[in-house]
Every structure is written in structure tokens, then in C-alpha cells.
Amino acid sequence: MQNKRVNLEVQPGEPVGMVAAQSLGEPGTQMVLGTFHFAGIASYAAIATSGLPRIIELLDAKKAPSSPLMRIMLKESYAKSFPKAEETAKRISEIRLRDIMRRMVENFAKGRILVILNQQAMQIAELTPGQVSAKLAKQLGVEARVGEHGNVILHTHIKNLKEVRAIAVRAAKTLINGIEGAGRAMVSQDEKTGEFYIDATGNGIDAVLDVEGVDPTRVYTNDAFAAYRVFGIEAARNVLASEVAKTLKDQDITVSDRHITLVADAMTASGTIKSIGRHGLVGSKESVFAKAAFEETVKHLINAAAFGQSDYMRGVTENILIGKQIPLGTGVVKLTIKNTQEHAKGRKEKE
Amino acid sequence: MAKAQVSTKCYVLLNGRSIGTVSDPMAYISEVRAMRRKGLISGEVNVAYIKKLNEVHVNADRGRVRKPYIIVENGQSKLTKELLEKLDKKEIDFNYLIRNGIVELLDAEEEENALVAMEESEITQESTHLEADPAAVFGFTISTSPFPETNAAPRELMSASYIKQAQGLYATNFNLRYESRAYVLYYPQAPMMTTATYESVKMAKHASGQNFVIAVATYYGYNMQDAIVINKGAVDRGLARSMFFKTYSDEERRYPGGQKDTFKIPPATTEGYLGEHAYSKLSEDGVIEPETEVSEGDVLIGKVAPPRFLEESIGTGGLEEKMRDDSVALKPGEKGIVDDVIFSESPGATRIVKVRVRSIKIPETGDKFGSRHGQKGVVALVVPEEDMPFTEQGIKPDLILNPHAIPGRMTFGYLLEAFGAKAGALKGVRQDGTSFTQRGRSRVEEYGRVMEAHGFEKSGEETLYNGVTGKVFGAKLFTGVLYYNRLHHMVSNKMQVRSRGTVQILTHQPTEGKARLGGLRFGEMERDVLVGYGASMAVKERMLDQSDKAPILICRDCGSTGYRDFAKRASVCPLCGSTNLVDVEISYAFKLLLDEIRSLHISPRIRVEE
Structure with missing residues (x-):
């Protein structure tokens, strides 16, 4: 057992980064672009970016992922009852005026905006025109009332065309119900535990934590930056690693977790999320030659010349460039030849 | 909204x-x-x-x-x-x-x-x-091949591109033509299994393949994957044998200033003279005679040209200008016989010479063959006839195809053609394999009846004997006749080796490509593999010792590069005048980079660790 553990240990000088890069890079060549095998399943996972585009998104450390998701687990009493879970989901689900209206008619001459609501959408969202009108009045600071056929009329008392239009645009974006940045929320049930939980299409994770019924210790997002903002860099690292692992697993590609976590560690080691590329990891390399050999050769050389930089030849790329043995693997071991004369001299002096 | x-x-x-x-x-x-x-x-x-x-x-x-x-x-x-x-x-x-x-x-x-x-x-x-006609749903190339409707669609697309690479009788006047490259099959045959389109355009007059007797079997692992095994006896009898023509041409160009090129045996005084031996096969007019055997390096067209730069002629001063050798020699790795030589004149009234070199291409290990069903393969072994499996009648297949090539690719047409053509061969009549003319099942039954009538198994399978041991094979093997194309990718035109050789002038790195006797690139990804192993000395050997190693002198005092003054027997730094220099080995590409940086008025310095 002891032997086995020792054998599994990585030796000093082992190029783990290189191996990790190759282990992730090679399967990348055989990955399928967006997948389509979720057809027919009513889940937000079906619309999530997957495959190579998702991996690129993660490694490039995109600030705004193309399909943010949250998995919100609930406190025990809520997790066991569907109505209560549904209620919590309603509280979270982000509904803006544009989601529940059919159209808007602006009367510039009278400074009035008529909002024709979509009754069907209203019913699903369990909202009344009165609630909408109250919310609009509060958020926009204009006079609002419920008109005929359950429509809402906004009185701006402004007769400037531009300003009326601006209010109309703002009104469409107004949050009527739910949590800022939460997206649409939907209740699902865990097959194993029978527990109800909420999937949401947003990354507004901070506000979700405070919602009644939500278990704040069990909230997950696939957006590394959201995790970084709310929970810190360690959480971001875990999100990166688990998201890469999940994406690869979806395509039946097996890559050792060690490689994936190494990449996630490298990206987050500085305390912020750094992308893999010239603006991130490679850009933060010490060597001028290594940077110049990668991308934007001229820019790096000019900078080095202008600021009188030195290259200490500690990396791999720069040593290959000049033709020196690389400081990796067999190259980390340095042999000092015992100079017998000096050795003898030193001994004599001691004596 | x-x-x-x-x-x-x-x-x-x-x-x-x-x-x-x-x-x-x-x-x-x-x-x-x-x-x-x-x-x-x-x-x-x-x-x-x-x-x-x-x-x-x-x-x-x-x-x-x-x-x-x-x-x-x-x-x-x-x-x-x-x-x-x-x-x-x-x-x-x-x-x-x-x-x-x-x-x-x-x-x-x-x-x-x-x-x-x-x-x-x-x-x-x-x-x-x-x-x-139902067959009109296919394009021209595919409708010339049999049973396309029974094959998987991607295979049919591949088949169309292989047919275009086939060697055949591309033109009946090939011996009067001077193609830069041409391939002519010795004995082209009309396919046993033909189609209506094939007949209506009279493709058989320009046939591009031969009817091979095939057996679907393995042969000691020599036909793994898509490798094929062919019969040496058949090859010796001319199976898939072809000629390869290559035309070399040159022109007596005129230059501004009244100078012009001349076709002649270059005198030993010309610049870039290749040595007496290289020109030994040329006749008096400086051009090689037909039917001369030539190999790599032999000059085909001797030509002298005026010097490239005017400055060169000023130095000599005399009327006799120093001429430059501009002969055309056979490319490395090639050999053959001079087929024909023609002299002509260009529109600019300069003399043109074209030399056509012919070589015989006998099928060998590494040559590529393809059927009309997207089934291509490379010859892995040419088996002596006595070692080939044989049937009761003593028939030995020309080609052995691995059975694994069929099911995954779903090229049923391959089997149907082999089966039908075998029936046709027994009857002595070429068969029609036009698409959608008959159901596959009824065809199999029809061909089976022909087989039975001629005393063969109606399944197309036959009892075969191992040619090496003489023992009966435990299973019956499917044999048939199949139209195969010899594709124009042949090892003899591609093979190349190098240990040491020419380097590029600018970078001192080995050249690339067969024509320049180049090496194979050890690229970035290959380098990454060695780095991943931590094999630091292997990386250094590939990237430096076997590539562009350059010894330079570096000044210990100021860090600039110096030179060796042999007269003073000392190394000198031209910048600070120091003689305290150290020998280092760096890649020439890096030296070039330093030189280029210097040309931008930036002075890079190197500090050497002792």
C-alpha cells in the first residue's frame, strides 16, 4: 500500500502542465460542436451550451457565459412539497413587463402609454393588472392605472416624443416579479432522493441566497465569475473544474480529474480568474521570448527593448529557442563535478 | 408584441x-x-x-x-x-x-x-x-460504376473521387503528347460489370482498370486494415503494370541587352559546372538522345545562360563573358528512359526543347489500388504465386481483400459486382449493373443459377487450399471478379529518405520537401510530446544538434557577439575590444533573431552563466 502510494506520486521535474494540456487538447480535436441529444426533455440543460464551445467559453474565462444556469436546492420543508417549491420558484423567476405584454401603444400627443397585457402569460405568472400597474408606478415614478380589458395605462404628463419613448423602453424592461438576474425558474425533482429543487436560467446567485425557502449552502451556478463574486476564488476554481469535467463527460470523453483540476488551479492561482491565452496565463509569463514566441511577437520585443527587460531563461520555450537543455524532466537535475584540486585545496585550508 | x-x-x-x-x-x-x-x-x-x-x-x-x-x-x-x-x-x-x-x-x-x-x-x-431513367438520379462518374444504389452514400462519394485518380488509357495518342505527368496502363480492360452510361459514352475505349480475381480472406495479417495482398505471378504477367511519363522542358530565353541562353554541353569553365560525368549522356546539340537510360542527376538538357547580375561581367573585362550553367537534370529519386525529344519554337521565336522520360511502374508494396465502391487499399505484400491460396481448379486470386473491409462500410455493391462479374466470366458475357434495374435479391438468385450451371457453388464461395501448406481452409471463401483501378499514388514517385543533407541559407535549418531532399518536420506538437516526457536531451538533439546548431562567441565583459581573429590568434569583441570571450552553442535561428533585433537599432546583450 505504501509502495503503491509512493509510485503514484509525481516525480520532481515531471512536466505536469504539458501532460495536462495534451490530455485536454487531444480530446478537444474529436469533440462534437453543440450537441442535440437532449431533444424533447423539458429541462434547462437542453438549451445550455455544450461541447467544444462550452470548453472554449470556460478556458477563455468569458465574463458573460452564453447560458448561465443556477441549481437552487431548498430547505427541507420546501424540498418535500411541490406547491411550496413552486411558490419559491415563482418568487425567484424573473418576470419583466415585456414578458407579459402583447404590445405597447404610445400616444405622444397626450404623453400616454397604453400597455396591452398578454392575459395568458399573466395567468401563468399569477399576476393581476393591478399588481403590474402598482409595480410600474413605483419603478418608473409615473402615474399608472388599470384601464379597460385589464390593460394598464401610464400617464407620463410629458409631451416630449423622445422622453415618452424612453419611458416606454424603460417600462418594457421593468422587473415586475422575481429576482434581478435570476432568469426563468423551474421546479424539478431529483430522481434519487425525491427532493424538489429549482433550476434557473440566470446567474444572479447573491440575491437568490436570501429568498425564503432556499438552502443557501446548496446553491450552484455554472458561471465561474458569479461564483467568484459571491463565494470567492476557491468556489470559482471548483466551478471551472466541475464544468469542464461535466462537459467532457457529456461527450463520453474520459480525462483524469487531475489534469482538469490542474488547469482550474492554474487559472485561479493568482486570486482572480485568468483565461488561457495571451490576455491571461501566457500573458503573465515572465519570459519575453516565451511571450514573443506565442503571439504578438513584435509588441513584446518592442516593449522589452523600450523598458530594457531581461530574460532569465527559466522557462521551456525560451530555452528551446536558443537551443539549451530545458529545465524540465531530466533537465532539472544538475550535476556538479567535484573539482578534486579545489576540493583538496579547500580541505587543506580547513586543516 | x-x-x-x-x-x-x-x-x-x-x-x-x-x-x-x-x-x-x-x-x-x-x-x-x-x-x-x-x-x-x-x-x-x-x-x-x-x-x-x-x-x-x-x-x-x-x-x-x-x-x-x-x-x-x-x-x-x-x-x-x-x-x-x-x-x-x-x-x-x-x-x-x-x-x-x-x-x-x-x-x-x-x-x-x-x-x-x-x-x-x-x-x-x-x-x-x-x-x-431512375439511374439518372446519379451523376456521370457514379453512373459509370455498378450498383451504386446498394452502397452507403459516403462510400459512393469516395468512389467517385478514386475513379478520377485511376491510371488508364487517358488518350490513344499519348505517345504524341507531352503531358507534364502522364500515367498509361499497359493492358486496360473493359469491366466485366458495366452500366448503361459506361457503354453509351464508350468508356471501355479509354478503360482505366483491370478485372481482378479476388478472394475475401485474410493472409497472415498482411492485409490488416485496408492493406491488400497481390499475386506476384499475376504482376509478372502484366497485372496493373503501367508507364509513367514525365516531360522536362526548357527554353532559350532572350534577355534585355541582346544576351540569350544557348543549348549546348556547358564548357568546364561555366559557373555552377556539375562535372563531366553529369553531361556525359548529352549529344552534340546539348540535348539528350531518345532511348537513353537516365537516372537522378543526369542532365537532360544542357544550357548555358548569361550571368544573373551585370556586376559579375564588369570584373572580367574581356569580351568573353563568364556564363552560368542552367541545365535541366533529372530530379532526385527518379529514373527512366528518354522516350522522345522534340524541338520547337515559342511565340517569342525562342527555341524550346521538350524531353519526355518514360519509366515502367510495376505494382509493388506501397502502391494504391481502388475498386469502384470506395474501397481503396495499399499493397502490403506481393506474394509469390506458389504461396497464394488456390481453388479446386487451380485458380489463384490476383488480390486478397480483408473481410473486415465490407460490413462496417456497407458496400454491398462490392460483393454484388464480384459475384455478378464471376457469373459473367463463367458465361463469357459482360454483365449489366446499371442502378435500379433489378432488385438485389433477384440478381443474387440469377447469378447463383449461372454459378450452379457451371459447376460452381451458388453462393459464390469456394473451397480454397492454403498455398503455403497445401491444407484445405476450414471455411469456404468468397471469390469473384472485380474491376480494380490502379490509382496514381505510387511509392516510387513519393519515397524519400535523408540523414544529413541540404540546409536553408537563411535559417541554417534543414530544407523541406522531396524536391529539395528535405527532412520531415519535427514540429511544435512533436516537440511538446518530448517535453511532456521530460526528455530534455532528446528535445535538444532534435531542435539544436540535428537542426541549426551554430557556434558563436560571446563577450564576457559586454555581452555582445564577437569573432575569431585568426591572424592575432585571439577572439575579439568588436564593441568593447575585449579578448575575454566564451564559446557557446546556440540555434542559428536565435542568432538570426539577435541580428534582426540589432538591425532595428536595439542592442541585445547576453550574460553567460559559467
């Missing part, structure tokens, strides 16, 4: 440009079509209603691919029996059918509006057109 307004107007676009609207698009297009069929407007006009866009597209521009269809009206084909008889008697022709609205050509857009019946019996009241 607001409901989308559905426009009731239907736009008409002529060659993609809007020219107006119509209220009833269907009536409009049927009117245009009727006029076209009557010959009132050009038959090259196509009109289509695009339902999705609610637009009528009228196209009359160039570059549209169109396909002929027989017009069907009221459930009746317009190509009647009387017309067919007249066609047979050559009283009318295809153009007559187009002019009289019996056949029309549809483009891609108008095809979308058509309901085409594959066969006359399938015509319904809704049908608008009739396919001229």
Missing part, C-alpha cells in the same frame, strides 16, 4: 432582383411555364414559387445546373410510344423534345416545385414530371 403583417403581395424576382408583384403567384408561374413549353420564351428560363418567402423567383442567368425531366400532364407522360419510336428511327432528336414541350430542364429552385415520378408506373394525378 404586434402581430406580423402578412403581405398579400407576392414579389417577383428576376435573377434575384425585384421587378414587381403578382396577386396570384400560382397562375403566374403556370403561365410562364406554359409559354416556355410552347417555345414563346427561352427554354433556359426557370420559374419557381418559394412558399416560405411568398416570392416568385424567375431565373435566366448563367451558372445554374439544370437537369432534364419528361413533362407529365394530367397523369400522362408526354413522351409517348410514337415519339420513342421516332427517336429510335432518328427522325427526331433531343432538341425536338425540348422545343415541343416534351422534355424540360429544371434548375435547383424549380425542382422544389416539381413532383417527379421515378417510373412511368408511379405517375399519379399530382405528378408534374417523370424521371428520364
Whole structure:
């Protein structure tokens, strides 16, 4: 057992980064672009970016992922009852005026905006025109009332065309119900535990934590930056690693977790999320030659010349460039030849 | 939000440009079509209603691919029996059918509006057109190969591209032509399994393959994956043997200043003289004679040219200018016999010489072969005839194909062709394999009956004996006759080796490519593999020792590069005058980089660790 553990240990000088890069890079060549095998399943996972585009998104450390998701687990009493879970989901689900209206008619001459609501959408969202009108009045600071056929009329008392239009645009974006940045929320049930939980299409994770019924210790997002903002860099690292692992697993590609976590560690080691590329990891390399050999050769050389930089030849790329043995693997071991004369001299002096 | 307004107007676009609207698009297009069929407007006009866009597209521009269809009206084909008889008697022709609205050509857009019946019996009241022949759904190349409808579609696409690479009798006057590269098969054969298209264009007159006797079996692992094993006896009898022609040409160019090139044996005083031996095969006029055996490095056309730069001639001062050798020699790795030499004149009244070199290409390990079903393979072994498996009658296959090549690729046509051609060979009649003419099952039964009638197994399988041991094989093996193409990728034209050799002038790195006797690139990804192993000395050997190692001198005092002054027997730093320099080995590419940086008025310094 002891032997086995020792054998599994990585030796000093082992190029783990290189191996990790190759282990992730090679399967990348055989990955399928967006997948389509979720057809027919009513889940937000079906619309999530997957495959190579998702991996690129993660490694490039995109600030705004193309399909943010949250998995919100609930406190025990809520997790066991569907109505209560549904209620919590309603509280979270982000509904803006544009989601529940059919159209808007602006009367510039009278400074009035008529909002024709979509009754069907209203019913699903369990909202009344009165609630909408109250919310609009509060958020926009204009006079609002419920008109005929359950429509809402906004009185701006402004007769400037531009300003009326601006209010109309703002009104469409107004949050009527739910949590800022939460997206649409939907209740699902865990097959194993029978527990109800909420999937949401947003990354507004901070506000979700405070919602009644939500278990704040069990909230997950696939957006590394959201995790970084709310929970810190360690959480971001875990999100990166688990998201890469999940994406690869979806395509039946097996890559050792060690490689994936190494990449996630490298990206987050500085305390912020750094992308893999010239603006991130490679850009933060010490060597001028290594940077110049990668991308934007001229820019790096000019900078080095202008600021009188030195290259200490500690990396791999720069040593290959000049033709020196690389400081990796067999190259980390340095042999000092015992100079017998000096050795003898030193001994004599001691004596 | 607001409901989308559905426009009731239907736009008409002529060659993609809007020219107006119509209220009833269907009536409009049927009117245009009727006029076209009557010959009132050009038959090259196509009109289509695009339902999705609610637009009528009228196209009359160039570059549209169109396909002929027989017009069907009221459930009746317009190509009647009387017309067919007249066609047979050559009283009318295809153009007559187009002019009289019996056949029309549809483009891609108008095809979308058509309901085409594959066969006359399938015509319904809704049908608008009739396919001229079910086989016409395929293009030219595919309709020359048998049973395409029984193969997987991707294989058929691959087959089409392999057929184009086949060596054959590309032109009957090949011996009068001077192609830069030409391949001619010694004994081209018409395929045993042919198609209607193949016959109607008389492809057999320019056949590009031979009928191979094949066995579907393994051969000691020599035909793993897509490798094939061929019979040396058959090869010796001329199977798939071909000629390769290559033309070398040169011209006596004229230069500004009255100078010109001259075809002659270059005198030993010319610049870049290749040595007496290289020119030994040239005749007095400086050009090689036909039927001379040549190998790499032999000069075919001796030519001297005036010096490239004027400065060179100023130095000599005399009337006799120092000339430059500009001869044409056989490329490395090539050999052959000079087939023919012609002299001619260019439009600019300069003399032109063309030398055609011929070489015989006997099938060997590494040559590529392909059938007409997208099944290509490379020869892995040429087996002596006595070691080939043989049948009861003593028939030995020309080629052994690995059975694993068939099921995953779903090329049923491969087996069907082999089976049918075998039946044809027994009967002594070439068979028809045109697509959609008969159901596969009924074909198998028909061929099986022929086999039985000739005393063969009706399944096409035969008892084979191991050629090496003489023992009977435990299982019966499928054998047949298959039309194989020898493709123009041959090892003898591609093989190349190098240990040490030429380097590029600029970077001192090895050259690339066969023509320059180059090495194989040890690229970035290959380097990454060695780095991943931590094999630091292996990386250094590849990237430095075997590439562009350059010794330079570096000044210990100021860090600039120095030189060795042999007169003073000392190393000198030209910048600080120090003689305290150290020898280092760096890559020449890095030295070049330093030089280029210096040329930008930036002074890089190197500090050396002792």
C-alpha cells in the first residue's frame, strides 16, 4: 500500500502542465460542436451550451457565459412539497413587463402609454393588472392605472416624443416579479432522493441566497465569475473544474480529474480568474521570448527593448529557442563535478 | 408584441432582383411555364414559387445546373410510344423534345416545385414530371460504376473521387503528347460489370482498370486494415503494370541587352559546372538522345545562360563573358528512359526543347489500388504465386481483400459486382449493373443459377487450399471478379529518405520537401510530446544538434557577439575590444533573431552563466 502510494506520486521535474494540456487538447480535436441529444426533455440543460464551445467559453474565462444556469436546492420543508417549491420558484423567476405584454401603444400627443397585457402569460405568472400597474408606478415614478380589458395605462404628463419613448423602453424592461438576474425558474425533482429543487436560467446567485425557502449552502451556478463574486476564488476554481469535467463527460470523453483540476488551479492561482491565452496565463509569463514566441511577437520585443527587460531563461520555450537543455524532466537535475584540486585545496585550508 | 403583417403581395424576382408583384403567384408561374413549353420564351428560363418567402423567383442567368425531366400532364407522360419510336428511327432528336414541350430542364429552385415520378408506373394525378431513367438520379462518374444504389452514400462519394485518380488509357495518342505527368496502363480492360452510361459514352475505349480475381480472406495479417495482398505471378504477367511519363522542358530565353541562353554541353569553365560525368549522356546539340537510360542527376538538357547580375561581367573585362550553367537534370529519386525529344519554337521565336522520360511502374508494396465502391487499399505484400491460396481448379486470386473491409462500410455493391462479374466470366458475357434495374435479391438468385450451371457453388464461395501448406481452409471463401483501378499514388514517385543533407541559407535549418531532399518536420506538437516526457536531451538533439546548431562567441565583459581573429590568434569583441570571450552553442535561428533585433537599432546583450 505504501509502495503503491509512493509510485503514484509525481516525480520532481515531471512536466505536469504539458501532460495536462495534451490530455485536454487531444480530446478537444474529436469533440462534437453543440450537441442535440437532449431533444424533447423539458429541462434547462437542453438549451445550455455544450461541447467544444462550452470548453472554449470556460478556458477563455468569458465574463458573460452564453447560458448561465443556477441549481437552487431548498430547505427541507420546501424540498418535500411541490406547491411550496413552486411558490419559491415563482418568487425567484424573473418576470419583466415585456414578458407579459402583447404590445405597447404610445400616444405622444397626450404623453400616454397604453400597455396591452398578454392575459395568458399573466395567468401563468399569477399576476393581476393591478399588481403590474402598482409595480410600474413605483419603478418608473409615473402615474399608472388599470384601464379597460385589464390593460394598464401610464400617464407620463410629458409631451416630449423622445422622453415618452424612453419611458416606454424603460417600462418594457421593468422587473415586475422575481429576482434581478435570476432568469426563468423551474421546479424539478431529483430522481434519487425525491427532493424538489429549482433550476434557473440566470446567474444572479447573491440575491437568490436570501429568498425564503432556499438552502443557501446548496446553491450552484455554472458561471465561474458569479461564483467568484459571491463565494470567492476557491468556489470559482471548483466551478471551472466541475464544468469542464461535466462537459467532457457529456461527450463520453474520459480525462483524469487531475489534469482538469490542474488547469482550474492554474487559472485561479493568482486570486482572480485568468483565461488561457495571451490576455491571461501566457500573458503573465515572465519570459519575453516565451511571450514573443506565442503571439504578438513584435509588441513584446518592442516593449522589452523600450523598458530594457531581461530574460532569465527559466522557462521551456525560451530555452528551446536558443537551443539549451530545458529545465524540465531530466533537465532539472544538475550535476556538479567535484573539482578534486579545489576540493583538496579547500580541505587543506580547513586543516 | 404586434402581430406580423402578412403581405398579400407576392414579389417577383428576376435573377434575384425585384421587378414587381403578382396577386396570384400560382397562375403566374403556370403561365410562364406554359409559354416556355410552347417555345414563346427561352427554354433556359426557370420559374419557381418559394412558399416560405411568398416570392416568385424567375431565373435566366448563367451558372445554374439544370437537369432534364419528361413533362407529365394530367397523369400522362408526354413522351409517348410514337415519339420513342421516332427517336429510335432518328427522325427526331433531343432538341425536338425540348422545343415541343416534351422534355424540360429544371434548375435547383424549380425542382422544389416539381413532383417527379421515378417510373412511368408511379405517375399519379399530382405528378408534374417523370424521371428520364431512375439511374439518372446519379451523376456521370457514379453512373459509370455498378450498383451504386446498394452502397452507403459516403462510400459512393469516395468512389467517385478514386475513379478520377485511376491510371488508364487517358488518350490513344499519348505517345504524341507531352503531358507534364502522364500515367498509361499497359493492358486496360473493359469491366466485366458495366452500366448503361459506361457503354453509351464508350468508356471501355479509354478503360482505366483491370478485372481482378479476388478472394475475401485474410493472409497472415498482411492485409490488416485496408492493406491488400497481390499475386506476384499475376504482376509478372502484366497485372496493373503501367508507364509513367514525365516531360522536362526548357527554353532559350532572350534577355534585355541582346544576351540569350544557348543549348549546348556547358564548357568546364561555366559557373555552377556539375562535372563531366553529369553531361556525359548529352549529344552534340546539348540535348539528350531518345532511348537513353537516365537516372537522378543526369542532365537532360544542357544550357548555358548569361550571368544573373551585370556586376559579375564588369570584373572580367574581356569580351568573353563568364556564363552560368542552367541545365535541366533529372530530379532526385527518379529514373527512366528518354522516350522522345522534340524541338520547337515559342511565340517569342525562342527555341524550346521538350524531353519526355518514360519509366515502367510495376505494382509493388506501397502502391494504391481502388475498386469502384470506395474501397481503396495499399499493397502490403506481393506474394509469390506458389504461396497464394488456390481453388479446386487451380485458380489463384490476383488480390486478397480483408473481410473486415465490407460490413462496417456497407458496400454491398462490392460483393454484388464480384459475384455478378464471376457469373459473367463463367458465361463469357459482360454483365449489366446499371442502378435500379433489378432488385438485389433477384440478381443474387440469377447469378447463383449461372454459378450452379457451371459447376460452381451458388453462393459464390469456394473451397480454397492454403498455398503455403497445401491444407484445405476450414471455411469456404468468397471469390469473384472485380474491376480494380490502379490509382496514381505510387511509392516510387513519393519515397524519400535523408540523414544529413541540404540546409536553408537563411535559417541554417534543414530544407523541406522531396524536391529539395528535405527532412520531415519535427514540429511544435512533436516537440511538446518530448517535453511532456521530460526528455530534455532528446528535445535538444532534435531542435539544436540535428537542426541549426551554430557556434558563436560571446563577450564576457559586454555581452555582445564577437569573432575569431585568426591572424592575432585571439577572439575579439568588436564593441568593447575585449579578448575575454566564451564559446557557446546556440540555434542559428536565435542568432538570426539577435541580428534582426540589432538591425532595428536595439542592442541585445547576453550574460553567460559559467
